[in-house]
Amino acid sequence: MSIEFKNVDYIYAPGTPFQTQGLTNISFKIRSGSFVAIAGHTGSGKSTLMQHFDGLLLPSKGSVTIADKSITSNTSSKSLKEIRKKVGLVFQFPESQLFEETVLKDVMFGPLNFGFSEQKAKEQAIQWIRKVGLSEQVMNKSPFELSGGQMRRVAIAGVMAYEPDILCLDEPAAGLDPEGQKQMFDIFKNYQREGHTVILISHNMDDISQYADDMLVLEHGHLIKHASPKEVFSDPDWLKKHFLDEPATSKFARKLEKGGFQFSEMPLTVDSLVNEITTKLKSKGGNE
Ligand SMILES: Nc1ncnc2c1ncn2[C@@H]1O[C@H](COP(=O)(O)OP(=O)(O)OP(=O)(O)O)[C@@H](O)[C@H]1O
DSSP, X not given: OOEEEEEEEEEESTTSTTOEEEEEEEEEEEOTXXXXXXXXXXXXXXXXXXXXXXXXXXXXXXXXXXTTEEEOTTOOHHHHHHHHHHEEEEOSSGGGGOOSSSHHHHHHHHHHHTTOOHHHHHHHHXXXXXXXXXXXXXXTSOGGGSOHHHHHHHHHHHHHTTOOXXXXXXXXXXXXXXXXXXXXXXXXXXXXXTTOEEEEEOSOHHHHHHHOSEEEEEETTEEEEEEOHHHHHTOHHHHHHHOTTOEEOHHHHHHHHTTTOOOOSSSEEHHHHHHHHHHHHHHTTTOO
C-alpha cells in the first residue's frame, strides 16, 4: 500500500501565541512494500509527519493519500477509522500504553477494535506473541510483570496482530540491548518481506543503512532529501552539512567501504568519517 503527500503543511495551535509550523510543503511518494526510514535531528518534524500516516493529525494544507484514500483537513472520522485499520502506528516507548490485565488481552485489543471476531483476534494475538519472540507462558501474565524489553514486544505485537498493510514505528528499538534490537529489526524486515510497507523513524544510521530501501530526511519541517541510504551516505559534503554529530559505527562504515573507502578506526562519528573520506578523495585527486 502506497503513501503520497502533496504539498502538505502542518501548523500546531494555529492562530494562537503557541502557533508552530510543524511541516512545510512536504511532497513525496512511498512505494507499496518498501522499507522507508525517516531521519532528521530532534524537532525536525519526524513524529508530526508520522502522525499524518493514519490521520491522527490532518494536514493544515495539501493532501495525504493512503492507497486510494485521500486525507485532507475535512476527512470524516468514519473514513479515518478505515485508514487506521490499514496503518498501524507504534509510538516511542509503546509499553507505556499497555493497560489490560493480561498480555493476551492487551494484544487482542487491536484486532477486536478493528472488527476481528473474538476467536480470530485470539488466534492473531497468539501468533504475534510468538512472532515477536515471546513464549506462550507470558500470555496470562500481567504485562506489568514483564521486563522492559518484553513489554516493548507485547506493545508491538498489539499493533502487528491486526496486520496493518503499513506499519509505522517511532524508534522501536530505543533502550533495548543490541541483541534485542537486532531481533526487533529482523521482525520488521520479515514483515516487509511478507508484502507490507514498513516506515521507521530512526536516529541510527547503521539501522537505516542495513534495513531501509529509501530515506526521507527532514530538517526544520522541510523534506530535504528523498533517496536510498546508499545515495545519502555516499555524499560526504551533504552528510557533513546535515548530520555532523550523528554517531556512525562499524556497520555503517562497512557499507561505505563497499563504495571503495577503507576506514581505520571504529567506532566513528560522521564527522571523523567525513574527514577521512575528504582526505581520501584529496589523495585520489578528487575523482571518486
Ligand atoms: N503538540 C505540539 N504542540 C506544538 N508544537 C509541537 C507539538 N509537537 C511538536 N511540535 C513542534 O513541531 C516541530 C516538529 O516536532 P516533532 O516532534 O515532529 O519533531 P521530531 O523530529 O519528531 O523530534 P524528536 O526526534 O525529538 O522526536 C517542533 O518544532 C516541535 O516543537
